[in-house]
Amino acid sequence: MANSLTTSAAERAERYSRKRTRILWAEFALFVIWQGGFVFLLKPQAAPLRGVDLAEQSAWLLWAVVLLALIGTGGAFFQSAEVRGLMNDEVSTANRHEGQRWGFWAAMATVVAFYVAAWIAPVSLTLAIHAVLTLGIGAALWRFAWLERRADRAG
Amino acid sequence: MPAEAQLGNRLKAVRTAAGLTQAQLADLAGVSRKTINTVENRVFIPSTVLALRLSAALGTSVEALFFLEA
Numbered sequence: 001m002a003n004s005l006t007t008s009a010a011e012r013a014e015r016y017s018r019k020r021t022r023i024l025w026a027e028f029a030l031f032v033i034w035q036g037g038f039v040f041l042l043k044p045q046a047a048p049l050r051g052v053d054l055a056e057q058s059a060w061l062l063w064a065v066v067l068l069a070l071i072g073t074g075g076a077f078f079q080s081a082e083v084r085g086l087m088n089d090e091v092s093t094a095n096r097h098e099g100q101r102w103g104f105w106a107a108m109a110t111v112v113a114f115y116v117a118a119w120i121a122p123v124s125l126t127l128a129i130h131a132v133l134t135l136g137i138g139a140a141l142w143r144f145a146w147l148e149r150r151a152d153r154a155g
Numbered sequence: 156m157p158a159e160a161q162l163g164n165r166l167k168a169v170r171t172a173a174g175l176t177q178a179q180l181a182d183l184a185g186v187s188r189k190t191i192n193t194v195e196n197r198v199f200i201p202s203t204v205l206a207l208r209l210s211a212a213l214g215t216s217v218e219a220l221f222f223l224e225a
Contacts, residue, residue, distance in 0.1 A: 010182055014187065017187065017189065089189075091186075092187070151189045
């Protein structure tokens with residue numbers, strides 16, 4: 001039977017897929033810890049923002065956008081189409097979609113919680129946005145990483 | 156069809172009978188080894204397209220690889 005893929009592409013896809021799983025775990029932990037720190041150490045901010053605050057908030061927003069791109073596409077942006085296709089094949093795509101589903105419901109649950117909380121006390125818009133992003137992205141990353149690890153270890 | 160019917164498969168038996176490793180079958184079917192692993196261990200239910208690709212790679216029919224369990 002003819003080999004339909006170059007061995008190097010299959011090996012690279014396997015290696016990068018495992019690496020991606022490790023990155024997902026690391027990003028999940030770092031993002032949640034970082035955002036948790038922001039939420040618990042939230043201080044009133046003067047408007048307009050100081051330069052240092054603007055830089056800090058721009059950095060986490062960029063980070064969140066990169067993670068959303070990872071959750072939305074599966075990443076591997078700098079790999080060949082062949083390797084990227086193998087890394088994002090049927091199982092990984094299903095795992096990523098399940099992660100997206102978890103992220104969606106985590107974000108919606110957070111929105112509902114903040115909506116109810118606003119009946120009792122004023123809620124900071126910045127705090128609410130941070131919480132929605134943290135829990136939405138965090139849940140999606142965690143579920144995607146967990147399913148990928150299970151797929152790697154199955155059997 | 157009973158609602159609790161599940162998809163069983165003979166993928167591992169057919170693959171090993173053909174003398175193929177998971178990685179070799181993955182190459183032939185154009186998927187990752189992880190996909191072969193999860194289908195064999197019933198962690199993942201393959202799509203019709205993937206089932207057809209696996210059966211073609213192994214030179215057998217879909218029905219020989221997959222079946223419904225009560």
